[in-house]
């Protein structure tokens with residue numbers, strides 16, 4: 001089976017034209033991700049939560065839940081709020097925007113986001 | 129230093145009205161002008177006498193007790209009656225010899241039951257029906273009669289067929305006796321109901337297994353062979369184990385009489401419209417007061433009097449209004465609805481009566497209107513009193529429609545908007561429509577909020593439907609929508625999924641919702657699919673719907689680790705089982721604790737350790753305890769007949785059987801059970817969603833209990849069931865709950881919110897009034913037959929196991945953020961500032 005993944009390439013994902021650019025690291029095969037579910041990846045000492053939404057898009061945000069300090073955002077429920085793709089923290093249930101990392105329940109809180117792309121069926125995360 | 133000079137308020141009687149007075153004065157007197165001393169003859173603080181009869185159905189004295197907060201300015205002396213009022217010295221003396229000086233004295237002594245002077249009325253076995261002590265005595269006598277060794281029915285005679293007599297008769301029936309009601313008037317409830325309504329009422333009451341004799345009186349009572357015989361005026365003799373007098377009440381005015389205070393012609397301390405007696409320092413309120421000569425035997429006028437006196441004591445100018453003296457009543461006992469309101473007997477000059485009598489449907493309705501047929505004056509409803517809540521507030525107002533149309537079957541529905549602002553919505557607490565609307569305007573956006581700020585709906589509850597209508601009318605949407613993705617309630621969604629056969633979330637949300645779902649609707653749909661027998665909770669798309677606990681079949685802890693709870697049915701475990709749990713915990717470095725649910729929890733497991741831990745547990749014969757699921761948790765037990773010298777039945781055996789029967793059953797919320805071997809209740813069964821207490825003859829089943837956030841005792845649903853009957857009723861109970869409850873609604877809240885409450889529930893699942901019981905039982909059989917251990921299902925399936933990794937690119941690397949310290953010899957997460965959040969899981 002071959003997978004062609006055009007919808008995953010969003011503006012944010014396209015390789016930046018300017019200076020150094022992110023360091024891309026492969027984490028797993030794209031098809032290892034279940035639709036609407038996350039996985040965690042360990043990149044050096046950075047924990048990233050990766051999600052595949054129902055239309056095939058992949059998002060990467062920080063895995064650490066800022067409210068509890070636990071590294072668990074990858075285990076939250078994926079869905080949407082008013083059309084914005086979200087994950088809900090499994091600890092205290094705050095929703096985070098998968099694109100911007102912003103917490104929808106507390107505008108002062110956000111988690112980092114990371115660029116992702118799929119190359120040769122492999123999922124790659126870009127680190128600064 | 130105590131520099132405030134309190135004035136002394138002495139209240140005689142801690143009944144419903146005395147209690148209301150104390151609460152109201154304290155609410156409105158934050159400076160503490162008054163120090164209050166209450167003297168009560170009964171040995172317990174004020175309780176809800178209106179709900180007295182629920183005591184025989186298992187509602188406890190504590191639950192009936194009226195709420196009061198400890199208050200340094202209120203002293204309560206219970207079990208100490210006032211025996212003398214010395215008005216010159218402004219002193220009261222009590223039976224125990226206390227002497228208390230007063231600046232103001234309030235008599236709130238209520239009434240005493242009237243016992244007609246028939247021979248034999250003092251015999252053992254004769255009772256009145258007024259206090260909890262009376263009910264204790266009646267219950268004991270009924271129990272003695274039940275256990276006496278002789279053949280035949282145990283029976284009771286109730287003297288008086290008024291509101292209270294019918295309540296007493298129903299209570300006696302609940303205690304296992306066959307009651308006969310003897311009423312001297314030609315019809316039942318002669319005060320409230322007219323002839324036509326009385327005739328229908330009698331038929332409906334007789335259908336409920338109560339024998340009725342009207343137009344005769346009891347002329348004497350005698351003892352014969354250890355039982356009582358009541359002789360009636362027509363010569364008939366009735367055998368009885370218990371006789372209850374319920375022939376009316378008389379104001380408890382002896383104290384006042386002895387103190388020389390004027391009393392009314394038919395008794396009661398005479399008071400003016402400020403509720404003041406002839407002595408400016410003495411007030412009388414409640415049933416003992418004769419307001420302008422007339423006494424009132426209902427709680428609402430008494431509450432109004434308490435409010436007036438409280439206001440006066442604090443310098444106000446309140447007076448009694450005629451609206452506060454509303455004598456409307458609604459009886460919702462015996463499964464027969466009766467309501468009467470306003471001028472029910474059409475005594476107003478020129479009044480017209482409009483009657484709709486439907487003997488086939490068993491309903492009778494009469495409206496009394498003014499001579500021009502424009503104004504509603506009163507009415508009587510028998511059989512179907514659903515219109516009471518909207519009709520009663522219209523008394524005195526211009527009718528919004530033709531009177532016949534308003535009571536005809538299928539006629540006009542009267543909207544709450546037709547009511548004038550002055551219409552009294554809650555007669556128990558004298559709250560007007562205007563007051564309710566003001567509260568809504570000020571932000572009270574649901575019934576509990578309205579209750580909290582107006583007191584409307586907090587007594588008999590019959591006005592709650594109108595409160596809901598007023599909310600709707602104010603545009604406050606009482607949304608039942610699950611979340612932004614579904615406009616349906618959970619129960620509606622259940623019907624859709626069950627009815628359409630749709631078995632994936634994607635299809636449900638595409639066809640019946642919007643967007644892609646969220647952490648509210650996804651687990652709700654997952655739970656519905658699981659209740660409908662959807663296979664393993666991780667099969668197919670279901671995996672993505674589960675909350676993290678269900679996704680990893682373990683409970684997430686605050687540091688990102690999980691806890692592991694194997695099932696220990698009934699709390700019974702072998703030494704070998706204990707050893708395995710001990711070894712597993714030791715080998716994986718887990719913290720162990722005995723839970724509140726009679727089993728053992730192992731904490732601190734990292735996600736990648738879960739399969740190996742469970743491999744060991746499953747191999748030793750353990751299975752998932754579903755501590756993570758909205759599903760059956762535990763069935764607690766006590767040792768029962770197995771060991772205990774008081775045990776009546778095998779409570780451990782039953783608890784184990786029930787836990788195994790309902791294990792893995794997904795529901796709108798978690799549910800719990802307990803089985804106690806006797807009424808000592810060591811398993812705390814009555815704090816559970818369904819609790820079972822052994823009796824000599826079988827099992828009593830209680831439902832709707834809750835510990836947790838809002839504790840509530842379970843109520844008796846059915847008694848003396850054998851084990852098969854018991855299981856059948858529980859099957860139906862749980863399946864009915866699963867189909868109709870809201871998301872995250874425990875059974876206690878579900879029953880509370882149900883129209884008709886416990887009675888309706890009993891009708892549906894015991895009497896099969898909806899004809900769905902066979903269906904419910906079949907659904908449970910499907911669940912029982914289809915049960916499989918979820919953890920074994922994971923261990924046997926490599927695809928499911930693949931999920932249990934810490935990192936997708938480093939499956940065995942432990943999460944570096946997880947660290948432990950040692951506390952009392954065990955590993956615990958590093959302490960951290962507590963996070964300010966609400967109750968987990970109760971967010972709507």
Ligand code: SRM
Pocket residue numbers: 683684685691693721722723724725726727728729755761762798800815816833834835836837838874967968969970
């Ligand atoms: C472990 C335990 C405490 C203990 O150390 O004893 C416990 C622990 C938790 N309870 Fe509990 N409850 C435990 C017995 C109870 C009991 C006592 C009982 O069952 O007899 C109650 C009161 C009885 C009742 O439920 O009516 C109880 C009332 C709650 C509530 C409040 C429910 C309510 O209706 O108000 C919550 C919150 C919720 O479910 O929404 C809760 C929630 C929780 C959660 C799930 C909170 C959370 O989301 O993390 C805790 C998870 C523990 C874990 O990881 O295993 N727990 N919890 C007990 C596990 C029992 C078991 O063997 O399964």
Ligand SMILES: Cc1cc2nc3c(=O)[nH]c(=O)nc-3n(C[C@H](O)[C@H](O)[C@H](O)COP(=O)(O)OP(=O)(O)OC[C@H]3O[C@@H](n4cnc5c(N)ncnc54)[C@H](O)[C@@H]3O)c2cc1C
Pocket residue numbers: 140141142143144145146147167168169170177178179180181208209210211236237238239257258259292295380383413414415416424425426427428430458588
């Ligand atoms: C079974 C039953 C069902 C009812 N149902 C309804 C209903 O549906 N709707 C309704 O509106 N009303 C109903 N009522 C009536 C309602 O309970 C009373 O109207 C209300 O309780 C009156 O309150 P009260 O404070 O005046 O009297 P009570 O509640 O009777 O309180 C008076 C208290 O004063 C005490 N006392 C008396 N003398 C002394 C003394 N010398 N010294 C110290 N203490 C003394 C008594 O022991 C008693 O505790 C019902 C009553 C009963 C018994």
Ligand code: SF4
Pocket residue numbers: none
């Ligand atoms: S939910 Fe509250 S009461 Fe229950 S275990 Fe946690 S902290 Fe204790």
Ligand code: FES
Pocket residue numbers: 553554555556557584585586587588589590591592
């Ligand atoms: S009418 Fe009884 S509580 Fe409102």
